[in-house]
Amino acid sequence: MSIEKQPTGSVERVEIQSRFLQQSREVHIYLPHNYSPLYKYPVLYFNDGSDYESMGRMISLLNHRFADRHARRFLVVFVPVDKSVRRDEYHPEGSKHSAYVRFFADELIPLIEERYAAFPMGPARGIVGSSLGAVAALHTLLTYPRKFHYLALQSGAFHESSFQQVEAKGRELATVPIYQVVGLQEDRFQSASGKVIDLLALNRKMRDLLQSGGVDVEYGEYDHDHTWGFWQEDLPRLLDHFARHTSF
Template identity: 75%
Template sequence: MPATELTGSVERVHIDSRFLGETREVHVYLPHNYSPLYKYPVLYINDGSDYMMMGRMISLLNERFADIRATRFLVVFVPVDKSKRRDEYHPHGAKHEAFLRFFAEELVAAVEGRFATFPMGPARGIMGSSLGATVALHTVLEYPRKFHYLALQSGAFKGTTYEQVEGRRDLATVPVYMVVGLQEERFETNGNVYDLLDANRRMRDLLQAQGVDVDYAEYDADHTWGFWQEDLPRALDHFVRQLAF
């Protein structure tokens, strides 16, 4: 008979946010061998629904944790209403500051109050792609002691973000994983064209100038979920390597 597939579980958590003025739902992935007797690091994911569906991340995590030698961690998928995405994710968005406060102050407290986690910065990481990577970086800029890891896939970085990174020597304790596609030098959206390849190279150089350990790579790929999905195993491996306990 075939072996029983080891699958994790996904729990829905509802958070009444006073900063956003609404109830937000997040999805928390627990490995199949999760136990409240242990404590786990946590990786928070922006654009959570997209990572679950288009990134097929649940299947990837199930495969990963089927290996009993794999370091276990929890993954919090944070969905976003696409109609509000720019308001919350863009540095100039109307709800950007409120989203950062929700993420760092309400979301983390809700997750750590319900699940067995390490309540410390080095055990918390954030991942995102495109504008989701941008808001991940801004979350760490605003709360550098609360999050000590970043995975940035094809970040959509612009002037404000570079200005806020400049001179931030306190970021030196935050390991950063960055990837971008060579075909992203002409990314078109809403009638505008952006050179995301150059934007990521510039951000890499700026972060390194602040003393940040940046694991950076460029691939023959474009600004698509096919690229980011293929990259996920590398990103998760990097996250695990940075855990100091």
């Protein structure tokens, strides 16, 4: 008796010559096993793309998910980052942050929608990030509110400038479904500089600020620390949320 193999998607690697970042960047595009250029798909973009692929085990998760023929299909774009410049690109006050956001919105998205069968509309685009990658995702959406419809924040390492921007532009997020999680053990997170930060309190503050502006936030706190084990475990919930809130 033969055992039917689980269908597997494919991952394509694409080089982008960025005039904003003044360098070539590689991104990885996951296509479901039954991807067809005859259809149009929503797209979910991930900051820290290589980490989501390896430590988040996203490829296996996506293969398993799309083996169900009833599952809503979408494309996933993993955007790797050089760890040596991660803070410069992701932090809202980083020296390369503005260039990274412009690369993401004005170079990456047009290329994906030119090469693949992606819906070329904001309601079909989402961004995901964890820790400082969540901050970069939030600020990308705040800078280009009409280009995105969905935002997922895992253990966001928010800064004062993030709260200021949400206060100033929060009304533009009113139509954006936001998924947000944090670990209960993240109340004493030690940053790379050695500073101890209460990420749990910062996430609660961000949730309250977003909700006070009329934003639909699905918020969860779990008994976890600031680790990939937590974010990996959370990914099925995140993907379910994205599928439910994508209207295509």
